[in-house]
Structures are given as structure tokens and as C-alpha cells.
Amino acid sequence: DQQVKQNSPSLSVQEGRISILNCDYTNSMFDYFLWYKKYPAEGPTFLISISSIKDKNEDGRFTVFLNKSAKHLSLHIVPSQPGDSAVYFCAASGGQGGKLIFGQGTELSVKP
Amino acid sequence: EAGVTQFPSHSVIEKGQTVTLRCDPISGHDNLYWYRRVMGKEIKFLLHFVKESKQDESGMPNNRFLAERTGGTYSTLKVQPAELEDSGVYFCASSLRTGRSLGTDTQYFGPGTRLTVL
Numbered sequence: 001d002q003q004v005k006q007n008s009p010s011l012s013v014q015e016g017r018i019s020i021l022n023c024d025y026t027n028s029m030f031d032y033f034l035w036y037k038k039y040p041a042e043g044p045t046f047l048i049s050i051s052s053i054k055d056k057n058e059d060g061r062f063t064v065f066l067n068k069s070a071k072h073l074s075l076h077i078v079p080s081q082p083g084d085s086a087v088y089f090c091a092a093s094g095g096q097g098g099k100l101i102f103g104q105g106t107e108l109s110v111k112p
Numbered sequence: 113e114a115g116v117t118q119f120p121s122h123s124v125i126e127k128g129q130t131v132t133l134r135c136d137p138i139s140g141h142d143n144l145y146w147y148r149r150v151m152g153k154e155i156k157f158l159l160h161f162v163k164e165s166k167q168d169e170s171g172m173p174n175n176r177f178l179a180e181r182t183g184g185t186y187s188t189l190k191v192q193p194a195e196l197e198d199s200g201v202y203f204c205a206s207s208l209r210t211g212r213s214l215g216t217d218t219q220y221f222g223p224g225t226r227l228t229v230l
Binding site: 044 | 207
């Protein structure tokens with residue numbers, strides 16, 4: 001029973017354009033959502049997060065949008081750069097326990 | 113400041129053998145987590161330490177897995193005896209504390225240990 005789903009295993013985007021990565025969740029108890037970025041042979045690196053009391057959080061080129069009614073969040077990268085090519089994981093947590101529930105990841109490829 | 117380190121980076125063992133993975137969290141981080149990624153799928157939670165105490169071990173697959181964090185510093189994860197389905201990448205993460213305030217709950221991940229059981 002997968003509580004966090006990333007339905008697109010891969011995404012290819014041209015440099016300078018917008019990348020939109022999507023994530024859906026099923027557990028309404030989740031109150032905190034994160035995006036991690038992972039390069040090959042490295043661990044996931046924290047990118048950006050959003051609390052369930054917000055619907056948008058922005059950090060430079062990265063913006064995360066949360067639609068609680070649809071149980072959906074998305075990560076927008078504008079403009080996309082070749083160095084953004086990596087696997088992006090959506091994760092969620094609920095309460096104070098701290099454990100993260102991850103999606104399967106989306107591999108983003110930004111073409112020069 | 114040193115990040116989360118894990119040892120070894122790779123381990124290849126035969127079914128039935130024992131393997132011990134080690135994680136050194138960021139200094140001062142009370143929270144330590146173990147996760148596993150199998151066959152390119154999602155990263156799955158295994159367990160969570162707060163200092164030396166197990167806060168949540170709901171993700172541990174079975175009693176062949178034993179995690180310890182003596183003294184609340186580094187942690188070890190032992191698999192005994194290893195089975196084929198234990199193959200995967202084991203990640204360790206640490207955070208200063210849980211809770212949402214000021215991002216102090218951000219989990220920082222190590223590079224992982226790739227375990228292959230033949």
C-alpha cells in the first residue's frame with residue numbers, strides 16, 4: 001500500500017524551460033511534505049519543503065505547490081538547468097515522529 | 113562540518129552470511145534514521161533512534177535485522193543471516209531534532225551502503 005506516489009518515472013525537459021514534477025498522496029494525516037534530489041552514488045539531498053498549512057513555498061528557482069483537497073503536490077523548477085538532472089523524490093511525514101514516506105522517484109533529464 | 117558518513121560503501125556477501133553496516137551521523141544530531149531502497153523502488157523507512165533509544169522500529173522487515181546506537185553516537189545495522197531480498201542500498205540520515213521549527217528537523221542523508229547478497 002503505497003501512500004506516496006510519483007507516477008512519472010522519468011521526465012525530459014529542454015534547458016531554460018520549466019520542469020514540473022508531480023506527487024500524489026493518500027494519507028490525510030500527512031502534514032509536512034518535502035522534495036529531495038539524488039545524484040547517482042550519492043544520498044538524497046534536501047531541496048525544499050512545505051507545511052500543510054501553506055499552499056506554496058518558493059526558494060529561488062524551486063517552487064513547491066500543495067493542493068490538499070486533491071492530495072497532490074508538485075515541484076516547479078524554472079528555469080531548468082542541465083545540473084538539475086537527477087532523481088527527485090517526494091516525501092511526506094505526519095505528526096512529530098519524523099519518519100519520511102517516500103515516492104518512487106522521478107528521473108529528470110535537462111537537455112542543453 | 114562533516115556530513116553523514118556510512119561504511120562500507122559497497123558490500124557483497126553470500127546468502128546466510130552476516131553483514132554489519134555503520135553510520136556516523138552529523139555531530140550533535142540526536143535523531144538517526146535508517147532507510148532502504150530496493151531495486152530502484154521507493155526509499156523505505158526502517159527505524160528511528162533518538163539518542164540511544166529506538167523511537168520507531170516499525171519498518172524493520174524481520175528479526176534478522178538488528179540496529180544499535182550505543183552511546184547515542186554512531187549506529188550499526190546488522191543483517192544476520194542475509195537473504196537475497198535484503199539486497200539494496202541502505203541509507204542513514206540524521207537530524208538535529210524532530211519538529212517543524214526552523215528546519216531543525218531536516219534529515220541529512222549519507223551516501224548509502226550498497227548491499228548485494230548472492
